[in-house]
Amino acid sequence: MFGSLFRRNASQKLSALLLVFGFIWGLVLLRYTFQQPKRQNSAELREQILELSKRYVRALAEENQNAVDGPRGASMAGYADLKRTIAVLLDDILQRLGKLENKVDDMIPSSVTDTTNSTSSNSAPAGGSKQISQQEFTSLCGLTSIDGFPHCQGKVKWMKEMWKSEPCYASYGVNGSICSFILYLSEVENFCPMLPERIKNVAAANVLKPKAKILSSLDGLLATLAEREELLWIKLRIERMNEKWIAAVKALAKKYNLQDRPQKKILLHLGLLTKESGFKIAENVFKGGPLGELVQWSDLITSVYLLGHNITVSTSIDQLKGHLSILTGNKDGCPIRGEKLLDLIYIDIVGLKQLGSVLGTSFTHYRCLLRVLDSFGTEPEFNHAEYTKKKNYGSPWGKLNLIPKQFYNMFPHTPDNSFLGFVVEEYFHKNHSAFLNKISRTNKALVYGKLADYWKDKIPFLDIVRKYAELHGTFHEDYKVVLPKYVINHGILSGHDLQLLLRETKVFVGLGFPYEGPAPLEAIANGCIFLNVKFNPPKNRKNTQFFQGKPTFRELSSQHPYAETYIGKPHVWTVDIDNLSLVEELLRQIMNQKVEPYLPYEFTCEGLLERLNVFIEKQDFCLQREIWPPISALRVKVAKPSQSCVEVCQKEQLICEPAFFYHLNKVAELQRYKIICSTSKKESDLYLPAYNPENQLCLLQSDYLLFSCAGSHEYYNRICPCRDYVKGQVAFCQGCLESKMDN
Ligand SMILES: *[C@@H]1O[C@H](CO)[C@@H](O)[C@H](O)[C@H]1NC(C)=O
Ligand SMILES: *[C@@H]1O[C@H](CO)[C@@H](O)[C@H](O)[C@H]1NC(C)=O
Ligand SMILES: *[C@@H]1O[C@H](CO)[C@@H](O)[C@H](O)[C@H]1NC(C)=O
Ligand SMILES: *[C@@H]1O[C@H](CO)[C@@H](O)[C@H](O)[C@H]1NC(C)=O
Ligand SMILES: *[C@@H]1O[C@H](CO)[C@@H](O)[C@H](O)[C@H]1NC(C)=O
Numbered sequence: 001m002f003g004s005l006f007r008r009n010a011s012q013k014l015s016a017l018l019l020v021f022g023f024i025w026g027l028v029l030l031r032y033t034f035q036q037p038k039r040q041n042s043a044e045l046r047e048q049i050l051e052l053s054k055r056y057v058r059a060l061a062e063e064n065q066n067a068v069d070g071p072r073g074a075s076m077a078g079y080a081d082l083k084r085t086i087a088v089l090l091d092d093i094l095q096r097l098g099k100l101e102n103k104v105d106d107m108i109p110s111s112v113t114d115t116t117n118s119t120s121s122n123s124a125p126a127g128g129s130k131q132i133s134q135q136e137f138t139s140l141c142g143l144t145s146i147d148g149f150p151h152c153q154g155k156v157k158w159m160k161e162m163w164k165s166e167p168c169y170a171s172y173g174v175n176g177s178i179c180s181f182i183l184y185l186s187e188v189e190n191f192c193p194m195l196p197e198r199i200k201n202v203a204a205a206n207v208l209k210p211k212a213k214i215l216s217s218l219d220g221l222l223a224t225l226a227e228r229e230e231l232l233w234i235k236l237r238i239e240r241m242n243e244k245w246i247a248a249v250k251a252l253a254k255k256y257n258l259q260d261r262p263q264k265k266i267l268l269h270l271g272l273l274t275k276e277s278g279f280k281i282a283e284n285v286f287k288g289g290p291l292g293e294l295v296q297w298s299d300l301i302t303s304v305y306l307l308g309h310n311i312t313v314s315t316s317i318d319q320l321k322g323h324l325s326i327l328t329g330n331k332d333g334c335p336i337r338g339e340k341l342l343d344l345i346y347i348d349i350v351g352l353k354q355l356g357s358v359l360g361t362s363f364t365h366y367r368c369l370l371r372v373l374d375s376f377g378t379e380p381e382f383n384h385a386e387y388t389k390k391k392n393y394g395s396p397w398g399k400l401n402l403i404p405k406q407f408y409n410m411f412p413h414t415p416d417n418s419f420l421g422f423v424v425e426e427y428f429h430k431n432h433s434a435f436l437n438k439i440s441r442t443n444k445a446l447v448y449g450k451l452a453d454y455w456k457d458k459i460p461f462l463d464i465v466r467k468y469a470e471l472h473g474t475f476h477e478d479y480k481v482v483l484p485k486y487v488i489n490h491g492i493l494s495g496h497d498l499q500l501l502l503r504e505t506k507v508f509v510g511l512g513f514p515y516e517g518p519a520p521l522e523a524i525a526n527g528c529i530f531l532n533v534k535f536n537p538p539k540n541r542k543n544t545q546f547f548q549g550k551p552t553f554r555e556l557s558s559q560h561p562y563a564e565t566y567i568g569k570p571h572v573w574t575v576d577i578d579n580l581s582l583v584e585e586l587l588r589q590i591m592n593q594k595v596e597p598y599l600p601y602e603f604t605c606e607g608l609l610e611r612l613n614v615f616i617e618k619q620d621f622c623l624q625r626e627i628w629p630p631i632s633a634l635r636v637k638v639a640k641p642s643q644s645c646v647e648v649c650q651k652e653q654l655i656c657e658p659a660f661f662y663h664l665n666k667v668a669e670l671q672r673y674k675i676i677c678s679t680s681k682k683e684s685d686l687y688l689p690a691y692n693p694e695n696q697l698c699l700l701q702s703d704y705l706l707f708s709c710a711g712s713h714e715y716y717n718r719i720c721p722c723r724d725y726v727k728g729q730v731a732f733c734q735g736c737l738e739s740k741m742d743n
Contacts, residue, residue, distance in 0.1 A: 022462035032703045044580075141179040143193060152192035156181050190368055212263040212308035214253050218242055221305045228316050230273050232281035234298040241425060241605065248605035249306045252613070256737075261617060264309045264343035267323055270297055271351025273315040279350075282315075289449045292518065293348065296373060296410060296422040299348060299605075303612045317354050324358055342366070344616065346408075348373045349397070368622035370406055371615075373420065377413040379706035380404045381686050382551030387706060398551035400492065401705060404658065411516055411562045412730045414554055415646060415656040415709045418615065424521045424603040426494045439503040441527065443591065445469035446505045448519055450476060450492060454511045455483060461577045462487075465509055465531075468587040472505070474498065502526035507590060509557045512577070515539075515546070520560050525599035526552045529590050532574040533559040553710060565650065567732060569724045570595050601728035611731050627659055633723040634660045636673040645711040645720035652722065656709035660721030665689050665701050675719060686711025690718045 146152045159181040163169050172188055174180045185192040187202075194202065216236060225235040240244070252258070272293055273282055281294065304311050313321045345366065347355060354374060356363050382388050382398030389399075408420035428436055449455070455462070465471060466486055473489045473701050483489070493501065499522070502508070508523035512533040520530045538555035541547040547554075558564045561570040570593055575586050601607040618628035634657070639648040645656040663669065665688075667677045675691055677698035684703035690713060691698040699716065701707055712718060723733045 014229060100365040122345050123559060140192075141182045141738075142195060146193060149192050152185065155185050155189075155191045159185070189365065210263045211259070214249060214258050214260045214304050214308050216246060216250065218302065218305070221302070228313075228315070231313070231389070232282075233294060234301065237295070237298045237425075238302050241423070243429070244426075245302055245306060245605050247417065248609055252609050255610075256613075258307075258613070259615075261308070264616060265341065266309050266344045266346065267302055267309045267314060267342055267350040268297070268301060268304070268311060268346045269314040269320055269348075269355065271348045271354055272297075274317060274351070274354065276317050276354065277350045292410065292422070293373065293375060295518075296375070296420065299423045299608055300373075300420065300612070303344075303609050304616070307610065307613050307616065309616070317358065319359055320351075320354060342369055344371060345369045346371045346373065347517055352400070354672060361658050367402065370402060370621075371418075371420075372400075372402065372407050374407040374417070375410040375549055376552060377409045377417050377554060378404065378407045378551040379414055379710045380416055380706055381553075383407075384705050386702075387686075393551075397549070403705070404708075405619065406621055412566070412655075413516075413561075414552060415649075416658050418619070419602075419611075420615075421602055421608060421611070422518070423605050423608055424518060424525055424599055425495065426525065426599075427499045439500070441506055442504055443469045444472055445507040445509050446472045446474070446501065446523070446528070447487070447509045447511065448517075448523075449511050449513060450474055454513050458511050458516075458577070459484060461511075461578060461583060463511075464580055464583050465507075465587065466472055467584075468591050469507055472501070474501075481706060498522075499526060502528055507531055509589075512559050515561055516562065520563050520572075521599065521603055524563070525597055527597040529570065529593060529595055530560070530563055530567075530572045531586075531590070532563055532572050534574050534576045535559070538578060566727070567598070567600065602730060607729060612728065614732070614736070627663065628734055629657060629659060629723060629733045629736050631660065633657070633735055634663070635722045635724070636664065637720045637722050638675070639712065639718040639720055641715050641717060642712050643718065645709045645718055645722070647712075648718070648720050649709075649722035653724075654722035655725050657721050657723040657733075658707055658709055660723070661689075661701070661707035662704060663709075664719060664721050667698060667700070670698060670719060673719075685713075687713040687716060687718050690716035692716055 022695070036610070048444065057231070140153075140156065141147065156178065159169075159174070160178075163174050163176060163181065164306075169184065172184050174184050179195075182195060183198070186194045191568075212418065222235060222238060222242075225231045225238070271277055272279055299311060301311070312323055314323060345355070347370060349372065352370070355366075359366060378400075381391070382393060383402060383404055385398055385399040385401050404416040405418050407417040407545055409417050409418070410422065412419035447455070447462070449465050462471060462484060466484075470485045471484075473483070473487050474491065474493050476491060476492065490497075490501065502523050503526050504529050505523070505526075507530075508520060508528040509531045510533045512535070520532070524530055535556055535558055535695075537543065537549065538557045540555045541550060541553055558574045560572075564574045573586055573590060575583060577583055602611065618626070620626065620628075635652075635654055636647075637648050637652060637654070639645060649656040667680050670677060670691070675698070676696055677691065678696035680698040680700055682700045682702035684701065684706055686706055686708045688699050688701035709720075724733055726732045726736075
C-alpha cells in the first residue's frame, strides 16, 4: 500500500489540496468581508467570492460522485485523482479567488495573519532593529541589547500610550513603568528579550519541569489510536513498523545522552483529517491508498511519542476547541495567564486556518509555537504578507508571516524552511536480508509513474531503454492510452510485492513526472539505479503549470532534485532524456554497474527521531535566545550578481543557513569577512544583506522576515550564510551534534 501510495498522481493530489484550501481561504475572507462592510465595492467582491465558492463546491461534488461510481471503487481517494479538466476549471476559479483575495486584503486593516499588530489595534512601527543609544538602553529597563527583537522598541512606545486600553494588561502587572512593559513584552508576548535577571528565574523554573523519558514501547500510543476510527490507517502503519521504531529509539538512546530534556506539551492537529476540510481522507484512505501527508503525520506522531513528550492528537474542530477552550475564554484577546498550556503545535495548512478561526485575535500569542507541515515549502517572499501583496503573486498559500523555518517540508526543498521528512518503509525484516539478497537482479527496467499519460511523448526514449533492458510498469490498467507492446504491466502492486519487483530490477526509470516523490528512494533502498530526468531549463512557477500558485520560486533542475543533489552516482544518474545518444551511452555504463542498496539515514526511523529530537530541543521561535545550528558552522560566501544564496552555497557543497542571517547582518561582522563598507544603509528586500564592491556600498536587511536564501539581485552581490551538512542528515551541520562519547 505504501508503494502504491506514492505512485499516485502527485500533481492532482496537490492541486486538489490547494483548491480545497483556496476554498477555505475564500470562506475566511468572506467572514472578514462581512465584518468590514466599509468600502463601496466590498459587497460586490463578497458576491464574487460567494459565486466562485459555489462553483467550486459544485465541481467538487460532481467529482466525488464520479469517483464513488467510477471504476475500481472510488478511483483513488475521491478528490485525489481529479480529472484533468476539472482540475483546470478549479485552477481557474482558484486564481480568480486569489486575485479577489488581494483586493479584499487591501480593504482589511488587520487580519489573523498579521505579525506586528497583536491583540489590540497596535500601531507600533514595523521595521528593523533601530540603532539605539546608550541613554535609550537604560530607558529600556537595563536591557543591554534588543538585537533580534525588531519590534521591541516600537511595542514599548505603543505600551506607553496604550497600556490602559486593555484591562488585562494590568492583571499581568503592567503599571505604566517601562520595566513593567518590558516584563510583559518579553515574558507574555515575546516581542522583547528577557531581562538578564529574569532569564535566571526562568531557567530555575525549567529545572523543576518534568523530564521527557524515552519510551521503549508503542503500546500506549496504539491503544489511544485504536479508539479513533479516523486514525486507523496511521495505527496500522505504526503497527507494521513497530519493531523498527523500537530498535531505532533504543539505538538513539545509546548514541546520545537523552536524560535531561524537558517534557513538552505538544498538540498535533491534523487539519486534513477533519470533517470540515471536506477531504474525506479517513473514509477513502483504504480504497486507494493514503496521502504522503498521512505518512508524514504518522511518523511524526510516533517520534514525538517515543521521545517522551506529552502529546494530544486532534482531528476535528471540536477537539481543537476543547483543547484550547481555556485560551479562547477571554474575549479581550489577552493571553492566558500562568503556566503555558502548550509548548508546541504541529499543524498543517488546512488546520492552521481552523486554528485561526478558533483562536481569533489570540492567535498571535501562539504563533511562535507553530510547526507547519507544508510538503512543498514556502519561500520567505510568499510568507511575508505585505511583500506578497505588493508583488501581487495572487497565491492562496503563504501570507502567514511566520518565521520561514516554522514550515516543515517533506524533503530538504528550500533551506529557508525546516526539513522534517518521513520514513521510507521497508517491508522486510532484517531476518529476511539473506532471502532478499538471493533474489537475482536481471536487466529489468521499471518505469516510474502509474498514469499512462506520463508515457505519451516518451516513446522514443523508452525505445532506447528497451534495447538494454526488459521494460516493466505498474500503472492503472483501465487507462486507455495505448502503450508499447513491449511493456510488461503489473498493475498497482502492494508495497510488499513492489519491493520484491524492485529487488529484481536494475534501473528505475523516471519520465519527468511526478516530481519529488518518495518512490525513487524506495527503489534506491532496494538497490536499483534511478534514471532521473534532467530539466533544462529548470521547472518553476513561471514555466510549469503544476507550480503555478505554489508559494515558491524554487527551480527543479530534475524530476528529483534531492536524489540528484544529495544521493548522486552511482545510485542516481541525471540525464536529458531527449538526447537519445546520451541516454544510450549512459545505459551502456549503467548496465555494467553493480550497486548496493542505499537508504539515506535521514529517511530511516532513527534518522527522523534524531532530527526531530534536536528540532524540539533547539528550535525556539518564541524567545530566540540561542542560534541553532551553532554559529561556528557559519561559512560566509559572496554570490555574483543574480545568484541566490541557495545556488552559491550548493556550488560549494554547502547549504544556505538562514538562522545565521541575523548574525551576519552588521557592518562590523561583514568586515570580519573582508567585506568593507564605506557606506551602508538598511532596506527591506529579499536579497539582503548585499553589497556593491565598486562603491563599497553595503545594504543591510531591516525586515527580518524577509531574510531569504532564495532571493537574488541583478546588480548586487549577496552575502550568504552557508554551512556544511552531514551526508544523510542534511538538517545538521557536521559539528552540530555531541554524542555521548564527547560528553
Ligand atoms: C498595524 O496597524 C496599523 C493601524 O492600526 C496599520 O497602519 C499598520 O500598517 C499595521 N501594521 C502592519 C504590519 O500590518
Ligand atoms: C511597576 O512594576 C514594576 C515591574 O514589575 C515594579 O518594579 C514597580 O515597582 C511597579 N511600580 C509601582 C508604582 O507599582
Ligand atoms: C500530560 O499532561 C496532562 C496535563 O498536564 C497530564 O494530566 C497527563 O498526565 C500528562 N500525560 C503524560 C503521559 O505525561
Ligand atoms: C528474527 O530473528 C530472531 C533471531 O533469529 C528472532 O528472535 C526474531 O523473532 C525474528 N524476527 C522476525 C520478524 O522474524
Ligand atoms: C547530446 O549529448 C552529447 C554527448 O554528451 C553531446 O555531445 C550533444 O551535444 C548533446 N546534444 C544535444 C542536442 O544536446
